[in-house]
Amino acid sequence: MTTVQGVNRLQGSLPKIGIRPIIDGRRGGIRESLEEVTMEMARAVARLLSEKLRHSNGLPVECVIADTCIGGVAEAAQTAEKFAREGVGVSLSVTPSWCYPTETIDTDPHMPKAIWGFNGTERPGAVYLAAALAAHNQKGLPAFSIYGRDVQDMGDTTIPEDVQAKLLQFAKAGLAVATMRGKSYLSMGNVSMGIAGCIADESFFQRYLGMRNEYVDMSEFVRRMELGIYDKDEYARALAWTKEHCKEGADVNPPHLQRTREQKDGDWETVVKMALIARDLMIGNPKLGEIGYGEEALGHNAIAAGFQGQRAWTDFFPNGDFMEAILTSSYDWNGIREPFMLSTENDTLNAVTMLLGHLLTDAAQIFADVRTFWSPDAVKRVTGHTLEGRAAQGVIHLINSGPAALDGAGQQTVDGAPAMKPFWDITEEEVRKSLEATQWCPAVDFFRGGGFSTDFTTRGGMPVTMARINVIQGLGPVLQLAEGYTVELPDDVHDKLDQRSNPTWPTTWFVPNLTGTGAFKDVYSVMNNWGSNHSAVSYGHIGADLITLASMLRIPVCMHNVAEDRLFRPSAWAAFGASDATGADFRACDNFGPLYK
Numbered sequence: 001m002t003t004v005q006g007v008n009r010l011q012g013s014l015p016k017i018g019i020r021p022i023i024d025g026r027r028g029g030i031r032e033s034l035e036e037v038t039m040e041m042a043r044a045v046a047r048l049l050s051e052k053l054r055h056s057n058g059l060p061v062e063c064v065i066a067d068t069c070i071g072g073v074a075e076a077a078q079t080a081e082k083f084a085r086e087g088v089g090v091s092l093s094v095t096p097s098w099c100y101p102t103e104t105i106d107t108d109p110h111m112p113k114a115i116w117g118f119n120g121t122e123r124p125g126a127v128y129l130a131a132a133l134a135a136h137n138q139k140g141l142p143a144f145s146i147y148g149r150d151v152q153d154m155g156d157t158t159i160p161e162d163v164q165a166k167l168l169q170f171a172k173a174g175l176a177v178a179t180m181r182g183k184s185y186l187s188m189g190n191v192s193m194g195i196a197g198c199i200a201d202e203s204f205f206q207r208y209l210g211m212r213n214e215y216v217d218m219s220e221f222v223r224r225m226e227l228g229i230y231d232k233d234e235y236a237r238a239l240a241w242t243k244e245h246c247k248e249g250a251d252v253n254p255p256h257l258q259r260t261r262e263q264k265d266g267d268w269e270t271v272v273k274m275a276l277i278a279r280d281l282m283i284g285n286p287k288l289g290e291i292g293y294g295e296e297a298l299g300h301n302a303i304a305a306g307f308q309g310q311r312a313w314t315d316f317f318p319n320g321d322f323m324e325a326i327l328t329s330s331y332d333w334n335g336i337r338e339p340f341m342l343s344t345e346n347d348t349l350n351a352v353t354m355l356l357g358h359l360l361t362d363a364a365q366i367f368a369d370v371r372t373f374w375s376p377d378a379v380k381r382v383t384g385h386t387l388e389g390r391a392a393q394g395v396i397h398l399i400n401s402g403p404a405a406l407d408g409a410g411q412q413t414v415d416g417a418p419a420m421k422p423f424w425d426i427t428e429e430e431v432r433k434s435l436e437a438t439q440w441c442p443a444v445d446f447f448r449g450g451g452f453s454t455d456f457t458t459r460g461g462m463p464v465t466m467a468r469i470n471v472i473q474g475l476g477p478v479l480q481l482a483e484g485y486t487v488e489l490p491d492d493v494h495d496k497l498d499q500r501s502n503p504t505w506p507t508t509w510f511v512p513n514l515t516g517t518g519a520f521k522d523v524y525s526v527m528n529n530w531g532s533n534h535s536a537v538s539y540g541h542i543g544a545d546l547i548t549l550a551s552m553l554r555i556p557v558c559m560h561n562v563a564e565d566r567l568f569r570p571s572a573w574a575a576f577g578a579s580d581a582t583g584a585d586f587r588a589c590d591n592f593g594p595l596y597k
């Protein structure tokens with residue numbers, strides 16, 4: 001059963017992509033000769049984007065084409081009005097010809113923008129492209145330049161592959177920008193164990209993401225549990241499903257710290273209720289209105305959230321691991337559905353990183369502590385094993401108590417290789433396998449109130465990208481990322497290393513792709529340059545997409561291992577130093593400032 005729930009329950013319609021066919025306004029021959037070919041470019045782009053892209057909640061992406069070609073300012077204004085009426089959040093201009101830049105460009109400062117200038121030479125589309133980009137840059141309205149590598153004939157209505165790739169990369173990132181705007185981040189509790197990432201930096205959320213911050217105290221969970229403010233029918237179903245599908249793992253606590261069977265049974269009831277309550281807090285639940293709780297039924301319009309848990313909650317109540325893991329996964333007792341972006345320890349910055357990864361891949365994310373770099377020598381010393389293959393230069397142990405989505409077990413496949421897929425591509429069989437690959441171990445002594453932690457080991461061979469946003473005083477937010485692969489270690493080696501950390505938590509063994517220089521000189525340097533205790537791991541090598549998205553938000557990227565030819569940023573970035581892309585990124589982001597100022 002595939003259900004659609006999640007983001008589509010949030011307020012605000014889904015952003016559309018607005019397509020602007022730009023034309024030379026001179027009548028009496030020129031404009032007339034271009035009308036059809038220009039409009040056809042717009043139609044072709046609309047077809048491509050609506051065929052290839054979906055919103056993360058599974059609904060199709062809609063494109064809106066301007067009513068007429070835009071030859072001057074009157075038609076530009078009519079189009080802007082139409083786009084506002086239609087809820088357009090991303091703007092894409094197309095043209096095969098010369099047109100008048102300042103009269104035709106889109107001047108909405110918040111709308112991610114790109115221009116595809118047709119590479120033909122019968123009419124000078126590329127000349128317009130260059131002049132329009134110059135106008136954008138002069139006016140402080142950065143735009144992406146899309147210019148095909150090979151000349152096409154004027155009547156050619158196909159979109160070359162390189163142009164398609166850029167259109168899709170731009171549009172997906174642009175939609176992410178527009179989807180976040182106006183939504184909330186919900187802090188459930190506040191700062192966990194002194195982790196600074198838990199401090200909701202409202203200026204960051206508001207100015208860079210266009211989001212608002214909402215807060216509830218964790219006592220709200222107690223109130224809802226005690227007063228029965230949740231859907232009782234769903235709770236009964238959820239508990240039965242959990243008992244059937246969530247296998248209890250080994251209790252590794254010394255006997256005097258083990259909870260009784262009775263306490264554990266009670267803990268299962270509590271953690272299932274916590275999952276319902278956290279979801280309802282995020283997106284509301286009409287069922288709560290039916291039982292007299294109209295305010296609670298509305299939720300906080302949260303596209304992402306975090307649960308403090310430690311220690312205020314976990315010193316006394318069961319931990320948040322079940323709630324976090326099940327909500328961040330692509331399925332629960334209601335079937336296969338969009339994952340929720342929920343951060344453990346209320347690490348707001350990791351939640352945002354998960355949100356970016358989710359909006360770009362549509363899939364679930366792994367939240368993890370960046371716990372240990374295991375060098376080949378250290379592994380040899382401790383286990384006698386010589387690391388080989390992808391792991392030969394050492395591995396990074398990603399592990400945390402909380403919300404690594406169960407998708408992170410790697411039991412879904414794409415072409416036979418482990419994957420984390422958008423929920424609409426996940427099969428019942430893949431759900432079954434990942435539930436079977438997961439155990440729920442009674443929580444260890446960190447958690448005096450009990451609870452159950454997810455334990456799985458990610459299958460090897462999955463291409464992934466590990467990322468993290470950090471906030472630096474005086475600089476603002478920066479993004480770091482490392483593309484790489486998951487690896488598997490021989491069982492006995494895994495067990496020895498896992499036992500040294502925490503055998504009740506999910507493990508992902510990660511190996512970054514190395515470049516031989518800087519932070520990617522070796523695996524150790526990646527670990528050594530990581531900017532905080534947490535990371536978010538997305539399926540696929542999405543570094544280039546994250547970088548495109550970060551540039552739209554004006555978040556500079558301080559560390560990445562993406563090849564230069566995959567970088568795609570607004571054209572103005574080249575003006576800040578074309579031979580030093582990283583430095584130019586910092587200067588450009590600083591110059592233009594956060595998207596929402």
Ligand SMILES: C[C@H](O)[C@@H](O)[C@@H](O)C(=O)CO
Pocket residue numbers: 193310345369400401446533534
């Ligand atoms: C249980 C411990 O407190 C862990 O949760 C802690 O080491 C962290 O995860 C810190 O990020």
Ligand SMILES: [Mn+2]
Pocket residue numbers: 345368369400401533534
């Ligand atoms: Mn942690």
